[in-house]
Amino acid sequence: MIYSVQQDKIIIKDTKDFNISHILECGQVFTYKKNAENDYDVYSLDEFANVKKIGDEYIIYTKNPKYFVNYFDLDTDYSAIKKDIAKNDYIKKAINYGSGIRILRQNLLEVIIGFIVSANNNISRITKTMQKIREYGEKKDNYYAFPTLSRLNDITIQDFKDMGAGYRAEYLYQTIRQLNDVDLPKTKQWDTQKLKKWLLSLYGVGPKVADCILLFGYGRCDCFPVDTWIEKVYIDIFKTKQSRLKMSSDLVQYFGKNAGYAQQYLFFYKRSFDKK
DNA sequence: TTCCAGGCTATGT
C-alpha cells in the first residue's frame, strides 16, 4: 500500500486495495456515517476522521494520522492475502467485487458491544443503536468518544431498550458487569483458545459473535464467523448444509490462516447481491 | 400478515 502521512491527513495513492465504501459497508463496523458517495465520517474510540476520494486518491483527514494508519491496517499487504485465499472461482468473484475491503483494527470494547447488539439484528438498526450508545461518551467538538467502561456502567437496561437494543439490552448490561472483572488490554496476550472460552462466557456472546470479536477486536484471522449470509455461501460452495459450528471449522480449514479475510469478501459479496 | 435481520439463552433429548 502506497500512502503518505502528513500532519493532518493521510494520502492513499494506490487504491487497488482500498475502497472506503467496501471497508465500512462490509459489516465489520457500525460506527461511521456516510455523507455522500466516497465521503464518510469514521469514529473510533475517541478519534475521528473524514475520508474522501479525490481523483485517484483517498484523503483521510484527521488530527491523529498515526492512529488511522493502524486503524485502516495500511501496512498489511492485501494483494498477498487475496492471492493466498483465492481457492476457487466463487471467492475470486467475491474478491473482485469487494476488492477494496480491509479488516479494520478496531477498539476492542467497541467491537464487543457492537457485536452483542448485532445478534439476530439488521445492520441499519445496529448502527443506530451504536450511535446512541456513543452519546454516553465524552463530548468532543463535533462528535462523541466511545464511552469508557466506567461510563458504560452507568447505562441501565431500560436505557439500552430505549436505544433500540431490544432483548439484547440485558446482554449488554450483564456483559458490561463481567468486563469489570478483567483487564481488557491484557486479554490480547491470551491464546485464541483461551480467549474464545472466555468470550463465550459473556452473556449474549455465542459462537458467531465470539468469532467476530476474535477477528475484528483481536485480529485473529484464522476465525470464520458464520451468520445467515455465510450459511448461504457455504451451501453455494459445498452444496450441503451443516451446523454452524461445522461450517465454521470447515471454512477455516479450507481457507487457512487468512480465513477471516475470506469471510469478509464473501459476506460483502453475498449480502450485496441477495438483499435486492 | 408473515418473514427476516451478522444468534443467543434456556430447555429438552
Added chain:
DNA sequence: ACATAGCATGGA
C-alpha cells in the same frame, strides 16, 4: 453433544 422455542424491533 445436538435440536428447537422464544425472544424485541422495524422494514420488506
